[in-house]
Structures are given as C-alpha cells and as structure tokens.
Amino acid sequence: MHSAHPRTTTGDVDPFFVFDYVPIDQVETATDQQRPTTYWDVERGQRGPQPVPAWLVTDAGALDTELGVLKTGKEADVFLLERAARHAAGRGETCLLAAKRYRDAEHRSFHRDSLYVEGRGVRRSRDQRALERKSGYGRQIAAGRWAQAEWVALCTAWDAGVPVPYPVSVQDTELLMEFAGAPDGTAAPRLAQARADVDLLDHCWEQVVQIVLGLAGIGWAHGDLSAYNLLLDGEVVLAIDMPQVVDVVANPRGPELLHRDCANVATWFGSQGVRADAEALFAEAVALAL
Numbered sequence: 193m194h195s196a197h198p199r200t201t202t203g204d205v206d207p208f209f210v211f212d213y214v215p216i217d218q219v220e221t222a223t224d225q226q227r228p229t230t231y232w233d234v235e236r237g238q239r240g241p242q243p244v245p246a247w248l249v250t251d252a253g254a255l256d257t258e259l260g261v262l263k264t265g266k267e268a269d270v271f272l273l274e275r276a277a278r279h280a281a282g283r284g285e286t287c288l289l290a291a292k293r294y295r296d297a298e299h300r301s302f303h304r305d306s307l308y309v310e311g312r313g314v315r316r317s318r319d320q321r322a323l324e325r326k327s328g329y330g331r332q333i334a335a336g337r338w339a340q341a342e343w344v345a346l347c348t349a350w351d352a353g354v355p356v357p358y359p360v361s362v363q364d365t366e367l368l369m370e371f372a373g374a375p376d377g378t379a380a381p382r383l384a385q386a387r388a389d390v391d392l393l394d395h396c397w398e399q400v401v402q403i404v405l406g407l408a409g410i411g412w413a414h415g416d417l418s419a420y421n422l423l424l425d426g427e428v429v430l431a432i433d434m435p436q437v438v439d440v441v442a443n444p445r446g447p448e449l450l451h452r453d454c455a456n457v458a459t460w461f462g463s464q465g466v467r468a469d470a471e472a473l474f475a476e477a478v479a480l481a482l
Contacts, residue, residue: 229254229275230363238343240359241351245370248360249285251277256289262379267338267435268294272377273368288371289360294339339365342435345412354406355399355430372425372432383429383460384419390465392427397461397468399429404453408477412437413450419460440481450477 231239232252244250254277263270271293276286339362346359346369357370373379388396400422407414414421414437421433440446451474458470 225258226255229256230366230368231361234361234363238362240361241347245358247287248358249275249277249287251285253277254285258291259377262290266295268292272371272379288373288375288377289368290357290371292339292342292367292369294365294367338435339367341437342433343367345434345437348410349407349431349434352406352410354403354410355428356434357430357432372423372430380423380425380430382420383422383424386424388424393461393464393466395427396424396429397466400457400461401473403429403431404457404473404477405480407431407437408440408450408480411439411441411481413440413446413477413481414453415449417453418456422457440478446481447478450474450481 229249229252231250231254240248254275257274257276259272259274261269262272269292271291273289273291274286275289276284278284343359343362346356346367349356350358357372360368360370362368371379383396403422404414404417414431414434416433416436417431421431423430423432438446438449440450443449451470454474454477455470458468458473461468
C-alpha cells in the first residue's frame with residue numbers, strides 16, 4: 193500500500209482477490225501483457241487530484257504490466273497492474289495499481305441503471321435516446337458513463353477527505369486507482385471477509401460512520417454500501433465500488449438509498465457484536481445531505 197498512512201494486511205483474503213501473477217523480476221519478458229503508461233495520454237481532468245501522492249509513478253517512459261485478475265463482476269473486472277520506470281543506471285520506480293475495466297457493449301449488465309441514474313443528465317439527445325433504447329451504441333455510452341461516474345465520485349470523495357483509493361486516471365471505460373493491499377500484491381480483504389477482534393470492529397464502525405457522513409456532507413449516498421464494498425486495509429476502512437453514488441436531493445429515491453446504506457452497515461456490525469444504531473446514523477446523515 194502506498195498511502196501516507198502505512199497499512200498492514202488484516203484477516204483472510206477474499207477468494208475473489210486471489211490470483212496468479214508474473215513476478216516483478218520477470219516482467220521484462222512479459223511484453224504481451226505490457227503497454228506504455230497511459231498517464232500522460234489523458235487530459236488533465238482525467239488525471240487524479242493534486243497533490244499527486246509520492247508513491248505514484250508518473251514517468252512518461254514507464255510501462256504498465258498486467259499481473260492478474262483481482263475481481264470479476266457483472267459490470268466490471270478489476271486487474272492488478274505494476275507500473276515501472278526503469279533508468280539507465282539500473283535504478284527504477286514501481287507502484288501497484290488497480291485497473292477497473294467496465295464491460296463492453298455485449299457483456300455488460302444494465303440491471304442497476306434505472307435506479308441510480310435518476311437526476312443525472314446526458315448532454316446529447318442522441319445519446320439519451322440510445323441509452324433509452326439500450327442499443328449497441330447506447331451500451332457503449334453506458335459503460336463509459338459508469339466509468340466517468342465512478343471517476344467523479346472518487347475524485348470528489350478524495351478531495352472531501354472520505355477514505356477511498358486514490359483515483360489515478362480514467363480513459364474510456366478503464367479507471368486506474370490506488371491498489372489497496374500489500375507490496376507483494378496481496379489485496380486488502382473486504383470487511384465482510386476480514387477477521388477482526390471486537391476492539392478493531394468498534395474502530396471500523398467509527399470509520400464507516402465517518403464515510404457515510406462524509407458522503408452525506410457532499411450531498412450523496414453511496415447507494416450500495418455494505419460490508420462487501422468496504423475494504424479493511426490494515427486498520428483503515430476504504431469505500432469502494434462507487435459508480436452508483438446518488439444525489440440525495442436530485443434522485444427521488446435518494447433518502448431511501450441513504451437509509452438503506454445506514455441499515456446495511458449497521459445490521460452487519462450488529463451481527464458482529466458492535467453497537468451500531470442505523471436510525472441515529474441516518475438522522476445525522478440526512479440532515480447533512482438535505
């Protein structure tokens with residue numbers, strides 16, 4: 193992990209995050225899995241917030257090597273990348289990134305779209321009609337739209353101090369972000385799979401409360417918050433999977449989704465023996481959001 197606050201791996205690793213990968217000392221021969229870094233290929237607004245973290249390799253001559261699959265899902269797959277810059281003197285810089293790639297027109301599911309996109313606009317009427325018809329072109333728009341939605345959510349949350357992986361860059365349907373885990377590529381477990389004692393779980397609940405309130409302060413609900421899209425990176429909880437964030441005011445179901453977020457996380461923590469009050473959290477969050 194490359195955060196300013198070092199984290200250590202805690203608990204069992206979710207099977208979805210287990211993969212085989214090419215050792216770093218062998219990547220020179222894995223050219224079929226390599227590409228030049230895309231960092232400087234995208235516009236400034238598609239690169240992450242300033243200041244750029246010290247751990248991130250931004251060398252224009254760096255290579256991105258795909259090391260394995262971190263997670264597969266209905267909307268997107270997540271891959272582990274190593275970004276490495278090699279210098280003539282033998283020195284080099286490396287960092288690990290998570291590459292989230294939204295599925296293409298033929299393979300992506302639309303099952304969540306109608307619930308979460310209320311209150312969001314599309315600039316061109318042609319694009320809106322294509323989305324409504326769910327045509328091939330419309331599906332391409334939708335895939336890029338979800339990537340952009342998650343990009344905006346991560347950047348905004350990061351700037352607001354909400355603990356999320358640092359968003360590195362976005363290009364078309366691929367979102368690059370900070371890898372949460374150990375330097376050897378072992379991913380941080382989802383909270384639902386992490387083994388933690390009561391004291392740590394109490395601390396985790398306090399952090400989740402601040403995540404909910406931090407998003408509410410922006411006017412948002414996560415929209416799909418649960419112990420399965422919260423990572424436990426050492427003792428730090430990170431919110432992930434954020435393309436569906438909703439504006440609590442603009443979306444007619446915003447308050448309902450905010451309440452569901454609060455109920456989901458409080459119920460899970462309650463099942464672990466933590467005193468977690470969903471209604472008290474919702475009352476505080478909705479007051480901030482409205």
